[in-house]
Amino acid sequence: MHSKDNNPPIWLKTVAYGGLVFLHFPIVFILINAFVAHDGNTTYFTLKWFNAAFARDDVMSAITLSLKVATVATLLALIMGTMAAAALYRRNFFGKNAITTLLILPIALPGIITGIALLSAMSLLNIELGFWTIVVSHATFCVVMIYNNVVARFRRMPHSLVEASMDLGADGFTTFKRIILPQLATALLAGGLLAFALSFDELIVTIFTAGHEVTLPIWLLNQLARPRDAAITNVVAMMVMLITALPIIAAYYLTRGTETIAGSSK
Amino acid sequence: MIIAVEFTHVSRHYGNVKAVDDVSICIAEGEFFSMLGPSGSGKTTCLRLIAGFEQPTSGSIQIFGQEAAGAPPYEREVNTVFQDYALFPHMNVLDNVAYGLSVKGIAKHACITRAEEALNMVALAEYSKRKPSELSGGQRQRVALARALVNKPRVLLLDEPLGALDLKLREQMQHELKTLHKQLGITFIYVTHDQTEALSMSDRVAVFNKGRIEQVDSPRNLYRQPKTSFVADFVGTSNVINSELALQITANHQPFSIRPEHIFFDNGAKHPNTFAVNGTVVDLQYQGANNKITFDAGTQKISFVVSSADYNEAELPKIGNYLIVRWLKSNMVMLENKSKSI
Amino acid sequence: MQTAITNPILRSFSNTLYRKNNWFLLLLLTPPLLWFGVVYLGSLFALLWQSFYTFDDFSMAVTNELTLGNYRLLFDSTNLDIIMRTLSMAVAVTLACACIGFPIAYYMTRYGSAREKGFFYIALMLPMWASYIVKTYAWTIILSQQGILYWLFNHLGLTGALNAALQLPVIGGNTLATSNLGRFIVFTYIWLPFMILPIQAALERVPTNLLQASSDLGAKPAQTFRKVLLPLVIPGVVAGSIFTFSLTLGDYIIPQLIGPSGLYIGTMVYTMQGSIGNMPLAAAFTVVPIVLIFIYLALAKRAGAFDAL
Numbered sequence: 001m002h003s004k005d006n007n008p009p010i011w012l013k014t015v016a017y018g019g020l021v022f023l024h025f026p027i028v029f030i031l032i033n034a035f036v037a038h039d040g041n042t043t044y045f046t047l048k049w050f051n052a053a054f055a056r057d058d059v060m061s062a063i064t065l066s067l068k069v070a071t072v073a074t075l076l077a078l079i080m081g082t083m084a085a086a087a088l089y090r091r092n093f094f095g096k097n098a099i100t101t102l103l104i105l106p107i108a109l110p111g112i113i114t115g116i117a118l119l120s121a122m123s124l125l126n127i128e129l130g131f132w133t134i135v136v137s138h139a140t141f142c143v144v145m146i147y148n149n150v151v152a153r154f155r156r157m158p159h160s161l162v163e164a165s166m167d168l169g170a171d172g173f174t175t176f177k178r179i180i181l182p183q184l185a186t187a188l189l190a191g192g193l194l195a196f197a198l199s200f201d202e203l204i205v206t207i208f209t210a211g212h213e214v215t216l217p218i219w220l221l222n223q224l225a226r227p228r229d230a231a232i233t234n235v236v237a238m239m240v241m242l243i244t245a246l247p248i249i250a251a252y253y254l255t256r257g258t259e260t261i262a263g264s265s266k
Numbered sequence: 267m268i269i270a271v272e273f274t275h276v277s278r279h280y281g282n283v284k285a286v287d288d289v290s291i292c293i294a295e296g297e298f299f300s301m302l303g304p305s306g307s308g309k310t311t312c313l314r315l316i317a318g319f320e321q322p323t324s325g326s327i328q329i330f331g332q333e334a335a336g337a338p339p340y341e342r343e344v345n346t347v348f349q350d351y352a353l354f355p356h357m358n359v360l361d362n363v364a365y366g367l368s369v370k371g372i373a374k375h376a377c378i379t380r381a382e383e384a385l386n387m388v389a390l391a392e393y394s395k396r397k398p399s400e401l402s403g404g405q406r407q408r409v410a411l412a413r414a415l416v417n418k419p420r421v422l423l424l425d426e427p428l429g430a431l432d433l434k435l436r437e438q439m440q441h442e443l444k445t446l447h448k449q450l451g452i453t454f455i456y457v458t459h460d461q462t463e464a465l466s467m468s469d470r471v472a473v474f475n476k477g478r479i480e481q482v483d484s485p486r487n488l489y490r491q492p493k494t495s496f497v498a499d500f501v502g503t504s505n506v507i508n509s510e511l512a513l514q515i516t517a518n519h520q521p522f523s524i525r526p527e528h529i530f531f532d533n534g535a536k537h538p539n540t541f542a543v544n545g546t547v548v549d550l551q552y553q554g555a556n557n558k559i560t561f562d563a564g565t566q567k568i569s570f571v572v573s574s575a576d577y578n579e580a581e582l583p584k585i586g587n588y589l590i591v592r593w594l595k596s597n598m599v600m601l602e603n604k605s606k607s608i
Numbered sequence: 609m610q611t612a613i614t615n616p617i618l619r620s621f622s623n624t625l626y627r628k629n630n631w632f633l634l635l636l637l638t639p640p641l642l643w644f645g646v647v648y649l650g651s652l653f654a655l656l657w658q659s660f661y662t663f664d665d666f667s668m669a670v671t672n673e674l675t676l677g678n679y680r681l682l683f684d685s686t687n688l689d690i691i692m693r694t695l696s697m698a699v700a701v702t703l704a705c706a707c708i709g710f711p712i713a714y715y716m717t718r719y720g721s722a723r724e725k726g727f728f729y730i731a732l733m734l735p736m737w738a739s740y741i742v743k744t745y746a747w748t749i750i751l752s753q754q755g756i757l758y759w760l761f762n763h764l765g766l767t768g769a770l771n772a773a774l775q776l777p778v779i780g781g782n783t784l785a786t787s788n789l790g791r792f793i794v795f796t797y798i799w800l801p802f803m804i805l806p807i808q809a810a811l812e813r814v815p816t817n818l819l820q821a822s823s824d825l826g827a828k829p830a831q832t833f834r835k836v837l838l839p840l841v842i843p844g845v846v847a848g849s850i851f852t853f854s855l856t857l858g859d860y861i862i863p864q865l866i867g868p869s870g871l872y873i874g875t876m877v878y879t880m881q882g883s884i885g886n887m888p889l890a891a892a893f894t895v896v897p898i899v900l901i902f903i904y905l906a907l908a909k910r911a912g913a914f915d916a917l
Contacts, residue, residue: 008718016715019712020732023732030746083640102644105644110855111858112859116655116877116894117648121647139643163346164348165354165369168369168417169417172622194737200739221861230749237745248737
């Protein structure tokens with residue numbers, strides 16, 4: 001509904017840009033803090049906190065764990081989200097709406113419910129909490145990220161492409177490999193990046209399913225009780241911000257303007 | 267005669283909807299066969315049944331004597347030109363055309379040579395490195411054609427392939443398709459809702475209505491001897507005279523159809539072997555080469571055309587005028603009494 | 609026909625799947641359905657089931673004797689306080705997000721050029737996706753007494769006004785970081801992008817010619833806004849508010865870190881499950897946000913929020 005016929009009222013423009021400033025100011029604050037050191041009365045720019053942070057084993061192991069969890073959870077979500085999207089995008093059948101609702105549920109319900117539910121089930125089954133329980137809980141809410149991206153792409157892809165491929169002699173597997181997969185590639189990548197970012201800084205569910213493992217967000221939460229360690233915390237906070245921001249921006253550019261003309265002139 | 271495609275009592279139902287309802291046809295090798303009908307009449311479903319994208323609910327489909335029901339599309343010796351062309355957007359033109367050969371395991375250089383030949387045939391050789399999105403509608407259409415033909419199918423299926431093109435381009439493509447058909451000698455099965463397209467290109471036309479075939483005939487016979495009021499009305503334009511008015515005119519209940527161009531003004535002279543009807547003019551349309559006159563004959567309206575070359579404006583009747591028109595008995599087409607209405 | 613490039617076994621598998629379309633569907637759906645239907649739904653039901661278990665206050669042990677006692681406990685005055693406290697915060701945060709979010713979304717869709725729109729989109733996505741704990745951490749520093757906000761108020765000579773605001777009942781507290789006002793600001797900050805983006809999507813779907821038609825028919829801009837635009841955008845606002853409402857109801861980190869003591873639903877669940885081990889009561893408490901969200905949805909539907917859909 002964009003229109004350029006009139007100029008915005010000043011107050012509206014102010015509110016809009018003011019809102020952006022409000023949203024970014026804590027983030028900028030963290031970024032600046034990571035590079036600043038106080039020495040007596042002087043404040044100066046420094047990179048020394050980075051060295052200090054990388055020298056700490058607890059920081060490095062938290063980062064490694066979070067990266068590992070996010071990678072495995074994303075891979076699992078990619079497989080299941082794509083399967084669900086392929087099954088659900090075209091055909092209507094009884095229970096289809098129930099299934100799509102079920103996929104959205106983990107992010108629609110407050111995280112604490114998902115977390116405590118998984119925890120209670122795991123303890124009922126006497127499963128020891130650790131890496132794999134974190135992965136399971138993360139994959140659960142990551143699936144919908146992949147599903148949404150892939151199902152949107154599937155819907156934009158004319159089904160005649162699949163028919164054309166089979167008509168030309170390709171069986172189901174060849175068609176998947178040579179036609180469907182290339183069409184889905186950017187959607188899978190974008191969905192995967194979002195899922196990765198989501199998993200990487202998830203805290204609410206993770207606290208319940210992590211057991212004694214310390215992911216990066218849990219490490220940060222623990223740091224809040226150690227104000228004397230603030231300089232290191234600032235650096236790690238900034239790194240978390242970057243590791244999630246880059247995939248988000250990449251995903252945005254990947255899904256933007258992908259309305260390619262799929263052989264149709266209409 | 268070798269039979270390319272044969273339908274025996276084929277039906278395709280979706281729940282309660284009978285998309286194709288007890289259709290039997292026989293298409294000969296080398297024939298240009300059209301399936302004509304309004305949208306939703308079952309013609310496209312029939313084509314998809316041949317291609318293998320749909321499976322019949324009942325009945326048998328044979329392609330060159332082999333039962334096809336149950337066989338997936340990739341195991342049939344037919345290829346399709348899709349309505350939306352369905353060119354693979356991530357491949358260039360050459361790769362699109364070579365695809366069918368390559369998935370059958372043919373060596374790469376052979377694929378490329380044959381694909382280039384096919385592109386030559388449709389005069390698109392210099393576009394081989396372009397993406398489909400960089401082509402015009404007409405060019406995409408030719409790529410789709412080349413991509414199907416490179417596989418040397420024994421039957422080529424065309425699903426309203428010219429629907430998205432503008433009139434001039436469409437006429438040119440009709441001519442090219444006809445030429446290709448002669449040159450290749452394979453069976454073309456052509457789905458369209460455009461009756462002029464079907465009439466001008468085909469050896470035979472099947473007219474579809476509500477999942478059934480109304481008539482299968484040569485274009486000339488379809489036009490001159492429509493068997494049902496649906497065919498009379500759908501193929502060309504026609505005045506379908508129902509039994510009430512037919513009784514007044516011919517003293518016979520049997521409905522008939524009469525083409526607008528076969529009706530002429532009564533000039534008072536004696537006309538053996540004609541029927542006449544009178545009425546009041548309700549509409550006049552100037553159409554360039556012709557004038558279309560519609561009059562009310564009591565229980566229904568009848569239209570006819572007179573050439574602008576024969577009558578100037580002053581000579582034509584005005585709205586509200588009374589007129590008498592005639593036609594030769596030999597131009598009437600008697601219709602089946604029970605014929606389905608549209 | 610020519611030889612296929614897929615090996616024969618896979619090829620015949622492909623043929624089977626082609627003929628038995630429903631098998632193929634089932635094959636695709638089985639893994640996600642097992643995961644979500646068994647692991648996830650199973651967990652949710654296990655949780656619900658445990659809310660009927662009995663917790664013995666003396667032995668601190670859970671027995672699987674079924675009772676409605678945990679639900680009765682929810683209406684206990686302390687627990688009802690917790691629920692009301694959380695609910696009022698969720699309502700306040702939702703209203704604030706809607707009031708701040710709407711103008712931003714409106715400006716972005718109606719006045720933004722293509723470039724500006726893209727800029728706004730990324731500028732909203734980044735804080736939305738930026739790490740929750742990092743943002744919360746940033747606010748604990750910003751709101752602290754040595755923090756930038758106090759410093760700012762001090763330099764503007766407004767410390768008096770700030771202290772006066774903190775004296776107010778309900779929203780006040782000793783410092784910004786321990787007041788309900790501070791908690792409210794942080795909640796609003798964290799969930800605001802979740803409100804803006806659905807509204808923006810709804811605004812984007814309103815065709816410009818509807819607005820032109822309205823003004824062509826003689827409506828003043830304010831009338832067009834109220835009678836044409838707003839009814840079409842309300843579903844977006846409702847979608848956004850479901851996020852802000854439900855996210856606030858379930859949060860247990862922010863109430864721990866910012867604002868006065870006094871439990872929230874989230875912190876109550878966390879404490880009951882973690883330190884006390886009263887899983888049945890924790891489970892019963894998790895039902896509360898779900899019920900509240902359903903009530904909210906029903907109210908929104910009754911008010912005609914989805915009529916324009």
